[in-house]
């Protein structure tokens with residue numbers, strides 16, 4: 001089984017969020033980049049477990065520029081066999097998805113896994129877009145996945161519960177909590193990652209369907225009103241009369 | 247020109263679908279709703295009350311297979327000549343809208359939180375820590391609206407419901423089983439949420455959280471470590487790596503308010519924090535704070551809610 005895992009970088013979860021160039025660019029000053037947690041903890045680790053159980057290969061792919069190699073090396077240290085970087089600025093989800101779909105099609109991947117969303121743009125778009133471009137079934141928000149031959153059985157989140165479904169591979173799967181547990185790379189993995197192949201591939205021509213004009217920050221929260229812990233009637237009255245939420 | 251709105255009518259029509267219709271109406275064009283499945287005409291016709299001129303329903307599609315829904319909606323776009331498609335950014339839309347974007351080559355804005363200003367739409371980015379103003383460059387546009395961003399507005403009356411053949415093709419995804427806990431309010435849709443963290447010390451203490459939630463008609467949620475150690479089910483985990491919610495009221499007991507937790511709840515309209523530590527970061531994000539022991543405060547709050555309900 002040839003598995004392709006889509007990796008996005010995202011700012012460390014404790015990063016200060018600020019913008020530069022007239023609020024048109026994310027301020028990268030002092031920002032530490034990590035692998036988007038959904039991609040790493042759930043998609044990549046489950047892919048490795050599936051490979052360990054059934055054989056095959058796990059390739060990670062990202063659309064990004066040379067500085068992103070550090071993030072990709074971490075995915076290799078966790079256990080991916082090889083990596084592909086499509087050498088382009090990941091401008092919008094459509095652009096990124098078309099690059100990955102093209103590579104996946106040309107190289108015969110049978111399972112494409114993504115995280116549920118990135119924690120910076122929260123778009124939840126890439127998995128669905130890749131599946132349509134490849135004309136494959138898309139299983140979104142999977143919290144469990146097993147494979148038997150070319151049949152995958154998955155548990156997915158639905159409104160107010162879960163569903164168990166079956167799909168014939170090839171398919172595209174987006175991964176949410178429950179798929180796997182985080183793996184910390186060990187020294188051997190980190191050493192091995194240095195010599196694993198990281199192929200830099202030129203992008204294909206794709207137009208941008210959307211563009212970010214600028215960013216704004218939410219208004220500052222007004223001060224917290226402290227309530228006497230003995231007097232919950234007051235809190236209920238405030239929630240009713242002032243906040244109007246009950 | 248018209249705007250097509252996808253509504254999920256699998257279990258009746260949820261409030262967020264009416265929000266999407268209201269949003270579409272505010273774009274100023276005729277609004278046509280598209281749905282699939284077996285909901286009664288009388289239920290579907292309520293789309294008219296929020297501004298739809300008619301509802302198209304493809305009754306041949308029985309599941310939420312994204313591939314099928316995408317074909318149906320794309321065919322509806324073609325037959326109605328719509329130039330804009332609006333979704334509510336809930337679970338089904340998250341798998342369908344991106345597919346539709348590729349199929350129609352229509353730019354997709356997901357997570358919209360406001361009516362467009364000119365040609366840009368405001369979206370939540372960085373897990374609610376900032377907003378982005380996004381422009382769609384293509385002629386056809388798709389906007390997926392974050393639930394609970396605008397209030398549904400009932401302005402009209404029931405509309406007509408028309409059968410529609412969307413040429414869905416076959417379903418490639420086979421549904422084996424659906425598991426839905428009875429009587430629970432689904433977290434992503436809940437308007438009121440009661441949540442608790444490690445401060446509760448053990449799963450055996452969640453009774454008081456459930457009691458308060460029941461009294462309020464609220465859903466329950468929890469912090470990540472609580473789900474990780476198995477005190478509560480995974481689907482209750484809110485935050486940057488769990489569910490992101492935007493209820494009207496979020497009550498957090500025994501949760502410190504780490505930045506990753508806040509990322510999933512900062513869209514809440516009103517936040518109440520109960521914590522024994524005056525330095526807990528959550529107080530900075532709260533509207534109302536109670537410095538006290540959850541084990542005493544929560545049952546007291548439940549009693550106060552009971553009293554309030556009895557007198558109203």
Ligand SMILES: Cc1cc2nc3c(=O)[nH]c(=O)nc-3n(C[C@H](O)[C@H](O)[C@H](O)COP(=O)(O)OP(=O)(O)OC[C@H]3O[C@@H](n4cnc5c(N)ncnc54)[C@H](O)[C@@H]3O)c2cc1C
Pocket residue numbers: 013037442443444445446468469470471472483484485486487488499500501502503504505506507510520521522523526538539540541
């Ligand atoms: C990459 C990454 C992603 C993460 N994603 C998430 C996420 O999505 N969601 C999430 O929640 N966390 C997430 N975390 C974890 C987060 O950083 C915190 O560790 C976590 O939110 C803390 O949970 P807690 O508040 O329940 O526990 P603690 O931090 O242990 O806080 C317990 C709180 O309870 C209070 N308390 C104790 N006893 C009482 C009492 N009797 N009455 C009232 N209050 C009491 C304490 O004062 C304290 O404030 C993530 C972390 C990382 C690194």
